[in-house]
């Protein structure tokens with residue numbers, strides 16, 4: 723009897739992330755370091771990503787302000803957020819970020835963003851894109 727119960731707990735532990743029990747993503751501890759490592763070289767005043775789009779990753783406020791055309795984060799919905807779409811290959815190749823295709827304006831000079839970091843940003847937006 724006891725032995726038969728163990729797999730239930732194991733399964734519950736494995737299923738927890740799929741059931742929306744993921745940890746809360748923190749902007750300052752989780753998201754800002756990713757933006758600093760993979761985006762800041764181009765998306766701060768004076769650099770070409772900022773010059774071409776107006777998008778500045780220096781602070782939570784500038785990230786939420788978005789590009790010169792408007793916000794790129796739709797709190798609660800990563801899939802409708804430009805910020806998520808450009809890093810998750812859900813946008814035109816010319817604006818996939820960081821640029822690592824020869825077709826892009828910045829011509830392949832970005833470091834590829836690993837999938838787990840894309841997932842962190844997705845989760846942060848889906849959790850409401852808070853300044854936490």
Ligand code: HEC
Pocket residue numbers: 757760761762763764765770771772774775777789794804805808809816817819820821827828831832833835
């Ligand atoms: C090598 C330089 C470079 C890096 C690194 C880079 N970008 Fe960009 N980014 C650009 C350029 C250049 C543009 C303007 C593209 C255009 O207008 O065609 C841009 C545009 C954008 C836009 C606006 C897209 C639009 O037109 O709506 C967003 C959002 C963006 N980048 C997010 C990011 C994020 C997030 C990262 C890091 C994961 C990142 N970028 C890394 C150069 C860069």
